[in-house]
Amino acid sequence: MIQDRRATVVLDIGKTNAKLTLISPDGVTLAEQRRPNIILHDAPYPHHDTEGIWSWMLDTLRAYAAQAPIGAIVPVTHGATAALIDDDGLVLPVLDYEFELPADHVERYGRLRPAYVNSHSPRLPAGLNLGSQLVWQAMAFPAEFAKARHILMYPQYWAWRLCGVAASEVTSLGCHTDLWQPARQRYSALVERMGWYKLFPALQPAWQPLGTLKGALAAQTGLPADCQVLCGIHDSNASLLRHLGGTEAPAVLSTGTWVIAAAPGKPLDSLREEADMLANCSAFGEPVACMRFMGGREFGAIAGDASVACSEADLAKIVLQGTFAVPAFAAAGPFARHAGGLVGPEPADAAERYALATLYEALMCDYCLSALGVDGAVVVEGAFTGNPHFARLLAALRAPGGSVGGVGRGAVMATDDTSGTTCGGWLLHRRDGNPQLQGHVAQPLQLAGLEGYRQRWLELTAG
Structure with missing residues (x-):
């Protein structure tokens, strides 16, 4: 109490x-x-x-x-x-x-x-x-x-x-x-x-x-x-804090200027320096396997300053016509040594640029989670929870099945907190507090051709 x-x-x-x-x-x-x-x-x-x-x-x-x-x-x-x-x-x-x-x-x-x-x-x-x-x-x-x-x-x-x-x-x-x-x-x-x-x-x-x-x-x-x-505490570790302490912690995507994929419990021996993979330290001093990129910065670079929220139809069009954003658009992350650019037909307007940026972020997050060996539940916190399509796209890219901490194995939960750091900071003062994880399990967005689109994006990044 x-x-x-x-x-x-x-x-x-x-x-x-x-x-x-x-x-x-x-x-x-x-x-x-x-x-x-x-x-x-x-x-x-x-x-x-x-x-x-x-x-x-x-x-x-x-x-x-x-x-x-x-x-x-x-x-x-x-x-x-x-x-x-x-x-x-x-x-x-x-x-x-x-x-x-x-x-x-x-x-x-x-x-x-x-x-x-x-x-x-x-x-x-x-x-x-x-x-x-x-x-x-x-x-x-x-x-x-x-x-x-x-x-x-x-x-x-x-x-x-x-x-x-x-x-x-x-x-x-x-x-x-x-x-x-x-x-x-x-x-x-x-x-x-x-x-x-x-x-x-x-x-x-x-x-x-x-x-x-x-x-x-x-x-x-x-x-x-x-x-x-x-x-006090480092911000992405503040986001991670409320997810620690259970029998099997989910992976956490802390999103903002930086996107940090944190995989508690995963081994460090699979981390690769050239891919911007690292071990952070949790508030309890334990190493946490992580991978990150400047997601918010890159979203802005792709979507442009006057970003206009897209529709599912805009996403479907980008996938169907084969327009890709190929990393990197900031000097950090697993593809930092590559100059970013667009492949395929140019987006027609601001809404399509927003759609392309959203697809890019979902693909990058899926790439990071896979590289960390994450096959279980993922919780999305921070700025990207305000994008109505991001979590659903990520859910479509992740494999379903099983259960972790009440959230389906492979499922993606989008929290209602656009700043998980704030809740983590509050928890440092209220260690006896019990904040409920408010959010929803994202229903996978059904987009025709999405799996082929991902495979082609992976080929482009490998090139």
Whole structure:
């Protein structure tokens, strides 16, 4: 039974948007505010607008304090991001992981990074391997880097700003950083080589209260003086959290700017570095086989800015006429080394481009799930649940039969939560809570020629 009847605030910073959600003790959303996650392009390199987020967050917390008594704030953020701080704040701006690091650094870092067999962290472009960012900052800005007292993963940076207590946490440390060994649950050889052990604060569970809100912030926002600040968690692991702990967890598709296919319980020995397959760490420290691509970014590249929702007839036409989107349309994922493009007749209008993008996403997700060896139930969370055709297309591509956790083996469930990260953040505060998985089992979309279309798409991707 939940004893504390105060609300929870989840700070969810995704790559595209930041969101603050006020949630009741029973898991009901009371309020939600968003703002763009802006990248600033002034010196010394492209970086996150942390001060903009901070000001917006304090203003929003002030408004939320007038709506409900608040017992805890839970930070949830995207991965591949860290903050270098001293006792007063940032010693360098928080680098944007899409920044293309210099070529000479990339070559040098290739010799420093740990072996994939130990880190299960594939070599990724730009700054998507956090270790690469940190090595570059250490060498390009030695004086500033030397001032750092702590390296904080991004959720823990926001927790530190709110309560003043520094911590480390495994879900962000284990997110293709090259800094962690998921299978051994310890830091990697890179941390030893760079002499960084002392910069990482003590590990804490994601649900651990680090402290109470700083007194000045409580006075400024009107939040209670005893409002707790939790350690926080990586966003796709927040989505995964409520599906763990059963006898056989389903695979989870966390969808948004990034699409993460997570396969709890699957072995790590089938992961392939060149396919952008990796081991994340669950909130409990256990390795989770994953595969991902920039699905939201690629959907936009195919559908265009003025996307118009398609009909089943539009999907059928794209399949029948043999129009294919062949990956990749972003510099990440299993086909990142290939330039994306269209094969076959051009889509006639915005609705057909939306249909083509939807087919592409379903095919890519099916490809990732198959590569991970997933033959059971799949739960779809996040932005793609707002697409009425996606889950039904994916269900048509997956093999039926059996049962996993009440969901048919091979079945696809689309949740009613467009942000599984928010529920996961709430669960960190309400570990005795029992959120019901609200959603529906998707009925396979019957499209003539879909299986042949998939086979041809696989042939094109192999070429």
